[in-house]
Amino acid sequence: MRGLLTAAGLAALAVPAQALIGYGITMYDPSCGFGCYDSVSGFMLECSVMDHGPVGAHSHGAGGPTSPECRAGDDYFLTTLAYCMNTTCDASTPRWKLEKFWSEQATGSKTVAAKWSYTEALAQIKEPPTDQYGEDDHHLTRTVLLDPETVKANTLTREYFEQAETIHSQYGLILLIVGFGTPVVISMFTRLPYMSTLSDKLKPYLVYPSLIGTYHVRPLPYLLGNAATVGQSLYVIMFAALNIAMAAAGYKSVQPNAWFANEWQEVMGYFSARTGVLAFALTPLVILLSGRNNILLWATNWSHSTFMVLHRWVARIYAAQVIIHSVAELVLYIDMESYEAEFKTEYWAWGIVATVFACAMLVFSSLFFRRWSYELFLVGHIIMAVFVIVGSWYHVEFLFQRRWGYEFWLYAACAVWFFDRMIRVFRVLKNGPRRAVVTEVSEDIVRVDVKGIRWTAAPGLHTYAYFPALSPWRPWENHPFSILPTALLQSKRDASLSGAASGSDTRSTADVEKSGGVTSTSAPQRDDQALGGAPGTGITLYVRKSKGLTKLLANHNSLLTLLDGPYPDNPTDGVLKSDRLLLIAGGVGITGVLPYIARHTNVKICWSVKASAEGLVRDLEGPLSRVAEKDVRVGSRLDVAALLAEEERTGWSRVGVVVCGPGGLCDDTRALVTAKARTGPTVWELEVDAFSW
Numbered sequence: 145m146r147g148l149l150t151a152a153g154l155a156a157l158a159v160p161a162q163a164l165i166g167y168g169i170t171m172y173d174p175s176c177g178f179g180c181y182d183s184v185s186g187f188m189l190e191c192s193v194m195d196h197g198p199v200g201a202h203s204h205g206a207g208g209p210t211s212p213e214c215r216a217g218d219d220y221f222l223t224t225l226a227y228c229m230n231t232t233c234d235a236s237t238p239r240w241k242l243e244k245f246w247s248e249q250a251t252g253s254k255t256v257a258a259k260w261s262y263t264e265a266l267a268q269i270k271e272p273p274t275d276q277y278g279e280d281d282h283h284l285t286r287t288v289l290l291d292p293e294t295v296k297a298n299t300l301t302r303e304y305f306e307q308a309e310t311i312h313s314q315y316g317l318i319l320l321i322v323g324f325g326t327p328v329v330i331s332m333f334t335r336l337p338y339m340s341t342l343s344d345k346l347k348p349y350l351v352y353p354s355l356i357g358t359y360h361v362r363p364l365p366y367l368l369g370n371a372a373t374v375g376q377s378l379y380v381i382m383f384a385a386l387n388i389a390m391a392a393a394g395y396k397s398v399q400p401n402a403w404f405a406n407e408w409q410e411v412m413g414y415f416s417a418r419t420g421v422l423a424f425a426l427t428p429l430v431i432l433l434s435g436r437n438n439i440l441l442w443a444t445n446w447s448h449s450t451f452m453v454l455h456r457w458v459a460r461i462y463a464a465q466v467i468i469h470s471v472a473e474l475v476l477y478i479d480m481e482s483y484e485a486e487f488k489t490e491y492w493a494w495g496i497v498a499t500v501f502a503c504a505m506l507v508f509s510s511l512f513f514r515r516w517s518y519e520l521f522l523v524g525h526i527i528m529a530v531f532v533i534v535g536s537w538y539h540v541e542f543l544f545q546r547r548w549g550y551e552f553w554l555y556a557a558c559a560v561w562f563f564d565r566m567i568r569v570f571r572v573l574k575n576g577p578r579r580a581v582v583t584e585v586s587e588d589i590v591r592v593d594v595k596g597i598r599w600t601a602a603p604g605l606h607t608y609a610y611f612p613a614l615s616p617w618r619p620w621e622n623h624p625f626s627i628l629p630t631a632l633l634q635s636k637r638d639a640s641l642s643g644a645a646s647g648s649d650t651r652s653t654a655d656v657e658k659s660g661g662v663t664s665t666s667a668p669q670r671d672d673q674a675l676g677g678a679p680g681t682g683i684t685l686y687v688r689k690s691k692g693l694t695k696l697l698a699n700h701n702s703l704l705t706l707l708d709g710p711y712p713d714n715p716t717d718g719v720l721k722s723d724r725l726l727l728i729a730g731g732v733g734i735t736g737v738l739p740y741i742a743r744h745t746n747v748k749i750c751w752s753v754k755a756s757a758e759g760l761v762r763d764l765e766g767p768l769s770r771v772a773e774k775d776v777r778v779g780s781r782l783d784v785a786a787l788l789a790e791e792e793r794t795g796w797s798r799v800g801v802v803v804c805g806p807g808g809l810c811d812d813t814r815a816l817v818t819a820k821a822r823t824g825p826t827v828w829e830l831e832v833d834a835f836s837w
């Protein structure tokens with residue numbers, strides 16, 4: 145098979161391809177020319193090397209007994225080829241095309257020109273040939289007729305092969321367009337007039353509920369992964385079905401076939417090529433879905449966490465295509481008895497590299513490894529992805545030397561990746577190096593004030609923070625955190641500064657139901673001027689220390705901080721348009737909901753924190769004191785069902801719920817809101833910000 149493909153490659157133009165097969169690249173046009181060439185190229189000529197060994201029907205001069213130079217100067221080879229083309233190609237094939245084919249393909253090498261043009265070769269034929277090249281002929285000594293059946297088989301072989309390749313490109317493009325276009329079209333659909341009522345009715349069935357019980361943020365048992373929502377699952381099912389259809393449809397066989405001994409081999413050959421092309425076509429989409437600077441995030445109202453779910457599933461489908469491609473090739477070569485020869489080639493080795501790393505990525509992207517060490521997972525993930533892309537590139541490079549455009553899928557994938565990385569760098573440079581004040585507000589929560597940054601005070605934004613001084617060995621490490629405009633905390637900041645200065649306890653008991661111990665904290669003074677920002681300008685992050693980089697965050701007056709952001713998290717339009725906004729937070733999840741208080745006039749905030757995080761409640765007393773309705777619990781849990789029932793009883797026609805906090809809280813709220821939204825009459829809008837994807 146490789147020999148066949150290599151032969152096909154050698155017969156093509158030597159210049160780099162401009163597009164894909166069927167879209168800017170033709171393989172075997174005019175096919176009659178190739179059919180004739182294939183039928184005569186195996187004949188021995190006077191200048192052929194006689195002891196070279198057997199000649200294959202597909203020897204195109206690359207190592208057979210007859211060199212391109214030999215063909216270029218051989219009268220009878222040229223006249224036989226010209227006569228065949230003249231009698232086989234129909235009138236619809238323009239003369240210029242035949243001349244072009246002749247100048248590029250007649251000798252089997254684009255760089256070796258025949259001594260005559262096509263017209264000159266025809267002019268050399270004084271009498272039409274009457275006989276064929278026979279068994280007794282040691283070499284070609286006259287212009288001969290070529291066996292019409294052989295010419296036809298060779299012509300159709302090339303034609304069908306090219307048709308199959310065109311369909312591969314077509315189906316690859318369909319996958320890419322549908323994969324990319326579906327979120328855009330669905331988002332546009334929801335914005336059409338009169339769609340809001342339908343959308344309200346569909347959301348409790350498609351957008352909110354999880355496919356498996358109440359699991360979504362919480363992992364499935366045995367860390368099997370995270371269950372998708374019904375809507376996400378529908379995308380995945382649709383896309384998987386489309387992949388199966390694109391891999392299974394549109395095969396046409398022609399027998400006898402010059403390259404495949406039987407129909408099974410032929411269809412298997414097309415199928416293995418198809419799955420390879422489909423895998424290539426998915427590469428840019430897989431990378432796009434995972435990107436921070438992802439055009440889909442800008443063009444749709446889907447959240448980054450949804451795209452991360454799709455990234456994982458499309459990547460699994462991609463890996464399935466890769467594995468099927470490799471297995472199909474293996475089965476085919478074993479059947480064609482060419483496996484041993486293929487196994488020793490470089491293209492095969494690189495194909496194995498790409499396949500093995502794609503499989504490794506499947507395994508090492510499991511929730512188990514992501515939880516075990518997120519940073520190791522991330523670095524390993526990127527390195528393995530590089531091996532998959534490089535392996536794929538060399539795989540087709542050794543086979544086709546960039547003749548058929550397969551590499552363009554990979555270039556597109558690299559472009560998507562580099563675009564994301566470039567914008568990240570631009571964002572970090574635009575924000576500039578900053579000095580942050582880090583304040584421990586409770587046992588495991590720190591407040592990070594970064595002055596001088598002016599970002600929109602919109603809710604639902606996060607930024608990726610780098611603290612290179614904390615991790616000099618891994619300066620690239622960065623983590624996402626929700627953004628609070630420091631101005632929102634202003635009144636508390638002033639109070640806390642004076643409180644810290646006088647040593648008094650600034651706890652307010654008015655709004656806080658306390659049932660746990662209180663952690664007292666001593667905050668270092670935050671000096672806005674020294675940090676290069678006007679009072680109140682800047683952003684504040686509240687970070688709960690985890691096992692990695694965040695563990696190292698401690699009181700600091702001037703910590704070098706780089707910021708990549710802001711990025712939108714969940715869409716906020718729907719909830720903000722509600723009559724009533726219910727903000728539910730658990731622990732440090734308060735950072736995900738607090739910015740909403742400045743954007744809606746009818747807000748209730750419900751927040752529970754562990755007793756050990758009471759310092760966080762004190763730190764946020766300022767903004768909380770400005771919210772008329774609140775339920776803040778220290779050391780006890782929220783009763784979400786009761787909260788929702790109360791809103792329902794009040795009679796708001798549209799209630800927006802934003803929940804941010806631990807997985808259990810998020811999943812419970814999702815399930816409860818879904819149930820309420822299905823029964824009506826209240827319309828419920830839900831946004832879940834789970835601090836994970």
Ligand SMILES: Cc1cc2nc3c(=O)[nH]c(=O)nc-3n(C[C@H](O)[C@H](O)[C@H](O)COP(=O)(O)OP(=O)(O)OC[C@H]3O[C@@H](n4cnc5c(N)ncnc54)[C@H](O)[C@@H]3O)c2cc1C
Pocket residue numbers: 514515516517518519606622623624625626627685686687688689690691692693694695713732735736834835836837
């Ligand atoms: C959109 C978003 C907003 C967030 N906002 C806040 C916030 O305001 N305050 C807060 O305390 N936490 C927030 N988090 C969670 C925070 O990003 C993680 O707790 C932090 O990255 C853990 O870092 P670590 O190295 O100390 O953790 P580790 O102990 O090494 O990892 C703990 C877990 O955190 C997650 N995680 C770690 N690194 C990343 C990363 N680079 N990207 C995504 N997930 C990661 C993984 O699920 C991992 O298993 C937010 C997360 C997201 C996705």
